[in-house]
Amino acid sequence: QAKSAGRRTLRFFDSSMQLQADRRLLINNELRSALDNNELLLYYQPQQMVEGGELIGVEALLRWQSPGRGMISPAEFIPIAEETDLIVDIGYWVLLQACHQFVAWQEAGLHIPQLSVNVSAKQFHAPDFVERVYEALAITGMEPTCLNLEITESVVLGHAEDTIQKMAELKALGISFAIDDFGAGYSSLSYLKRLPADELKIDRSFIQDIPHDADNMAIVEAVLAMARHMGFSVTAEGVESRQQLAFLQAQGCNFYQGFLASKPLPEANLRHYVGRLAERRAALLDT
Ligand code: C2E
Ligand code: MG
Ligand code: MG
Numbered sequence: 001q002a003k004s005a006g007r008r009t010l011r012f013f014d015s016s017m018q019l020q021a022d023r024r025l026l027i028n029n030e031l032r033s034a035l036d037n038n039e040l041l042l043y044y045q046p047q048q049m050v051e052g053g054e055l056i057g058v059e060a061l062l063r064w065q066s067p068g069r070g071m072i073s074p075a076e077f078i079p080i081a082e083e084t085d086l087i088v089d090i091g092y093w094v095l096l097q098a099c100h101q102f103v104a105w106q107e108a109g110l111h112i113p114q115l116s117v118n119v120s121a122k123q124f125h126a127p128d129f130v131e132r133v134y135e136a137l138a139i140t141g142m143e144p145t146c147l148n149l150e151i152t153e154s155v156v157l158g159h160a161e162d163t164i165q166k167m168a169e170l171k172a173l174g175i176s177f178a179i180d181d182f183g184a185g186y187s188s189l190s191y192l193k194r195l196p197a198d199e200l201k202i203d204r205s206f207i208q209d210i211p212h213d214a215d216n217m218a219i220v221e222a223v224l225a226m227a228r229h230m231g232f233s234v235t236a237e238g239v240e241s242r243q244q245l246a247f248l249q250a251q252g253c254n255f256y257q258g259f260l261a262s263k264p265l266p267e268a269n270l271r272h273y274v275g276r277l278a279e280r281r282a283a284l285l286d287t
């Protein structure tokens with residue numbers, strides 16, 4: 001009795017693992033053609049000043065519109081792409097596409113100060129990453145001082161020297177760096193001290209339960225104090241409520257991103273949002 005129940009449990013466990021593995025394999029195969037078949041697209045999420053709401057930039061966020069499966073979240077397919085070298089090609093596509101778009105906005109007279117692009121660990125550590133960035137800038141005419149690259153703590157893990165070296169090369173061009181999901185990974189404060197980053201993005205998990213989680217509020221306060229002393233600016237991710245924004249304002253956080261301001265938007269909607277934001281600010285300044 002017990003034995004057969006055990007076997008049944010085991011079989012159930014096996015088949016769900018198998019299903020997951022199958023899905024990963026399928027997704028990996030389909031991702032390859034998705035890139036060639038124009039199924040990937042970018043959404044853009046506004047980044048704004050905590051104080052006053054002024055637009056400071058947008059973050060490009062990848063989307064996969066699969067004809068068979070519908071919209072697939074990057075939280076699902078990026079980790080799969082990272083297991084193969086596919087992430088390197090996808091990452092380059094994202095960089096090219098986002099820079100093209102940014103230059104098109106500028107040419108259309110839309111005022112967006114900065115473009116943030118996520119870079120995965122494998123992509124960053126590919127031997128030709130720096131050249132690929134040069135190439136994308138050259139092809140698109142993107143102004144390097146308007147480009148911000150977001151890397152996570154996992155990029156640095158085990159590769160501190162290579163990371164610092166590559167960041168320095170890119171910073172010499174005028175590119176800036178943000179440490180994404182700060183606090184959620186394997187941070188070590190000793191590397192943070194040496195890292196030539198410009199900005200910390202406090203992970204959404206520390207923001208989401210404010211003002212009900214006193215520990216998270218203490219963490220956010222401490223990160224802000226540390227960042228101020230070390231010369232990093234700070235963006236809070238995942239701001240969804242007015243109370244959260246008020247807390248961040250009281251603590252002197254520089255920038256925020258989140259559903260309170262806007263979800264990530266398709267390009268046309270982003271244009272509209274930026275236009276409306278500019279009008280509202282102009283009206284405010286008029287009165
Ligand atoms: P991330 O870079 O930390 O991006 C922020 C994520 O938080 C986005 O999820 C965004 O939609 C979500 N978010 C923003 N504000 C809020 C909010 O107020 N509430 C909630 N609940 N969520 C919010 P998304 O677009 O699903 O992307 C997930 C992750 O996938 C990104 O996290 C990033 O790590 C990765 N990713 C997305 N695009 C790319 C890319 O082009 N390249 C690489 N390497 N990774 C990417
Ligand atoms: Mg990011
Ligand atoms: Mg993030």
Ligand code: MG
Pocket residue numbers: 180181203204237
């Ligand atoms: Mg995050």
